[in-house]
Amino acid sequence: MKSFFHAFEGIYNTFKSERNMKIHILIMILVIICGFIFHITKTEWLICILLFAGVLSLEIINTAIEAIVDLVSPEFHPLAKVAKDAAAGAVLIIAIAAAIIGLMIFVPYIL
Numbered sequence: 001m002k003s004f005f006h007a008f009e010g011i012y013n014t015f016k017s018e019r020n021m022k023i024h025i026l027i028m029i030l031v032i033i034c035g036f037i038f039h040i041t042k043t044e045w046l047i048c049i050l051l052f053a054g055v056l057s058l059e060i061i062n063t064a065i066e067a068i069v070d071l072v073s074p075e076f077h078p079l080a081k082v083a084k085d086a087a088a089g090a091v092l093i094i095a096i097a098a099a100i101i102g103l104m105i106f107v108p109y110i111l
């Protein structure tokens with residue numbers, strides 16, 4: 001139970017400190033509202049939920065990597081840059097995939 005609260009704290013701290021996390025959650029809320037408005041199918045909900053989880057999880061892992069890098073290498077170091085840029089790249093890949101899939105799901109309902 002204690003570890004559950006620590007995990008929740010990790011999610012909450014990322015939300016508080018990371019602007020990108022707030023943007024991801026705002027987009028997630030908008031997608032959920034659109035999902036109800038357009039009555040998307042059960043399969044489409046499953047895809048959306050997987051993408052929400054993927055984007056938010058990778059953003060939290062990105063925050064964890066940033067914290068570790070800042071802890072062990074507060075000064076500029078090429079390896080610190082490799083670690084931070086790689087973590088940011090992972091978030092970018094899932095965010096682009098989520099945006100494309102989101103458009104593929106919702107555009108046909110709008111047109």
Ligand SMILES: Nc1ncnc2c1ncn2[C@@H]1O[C@H](COP(=O)(O)OP(=O)(O)OP(=O)(O)O)[C@@H](O)[C@H]1O
Pocket residue numbers: 018020062066069073074075076077078080081084085088
């Ligand atoms: N110690 C460091 N050594 C080398 N490069 C670094 C270091 N810290 C940050 N950088 C570079 O600056 C970029 C931004 O790092 P920063 O820690 O500010 O992340 P951020 O812009 O706050 O990311 P996010 O918006 O996801 O929080 C990194 O992607 C990396 O290229």
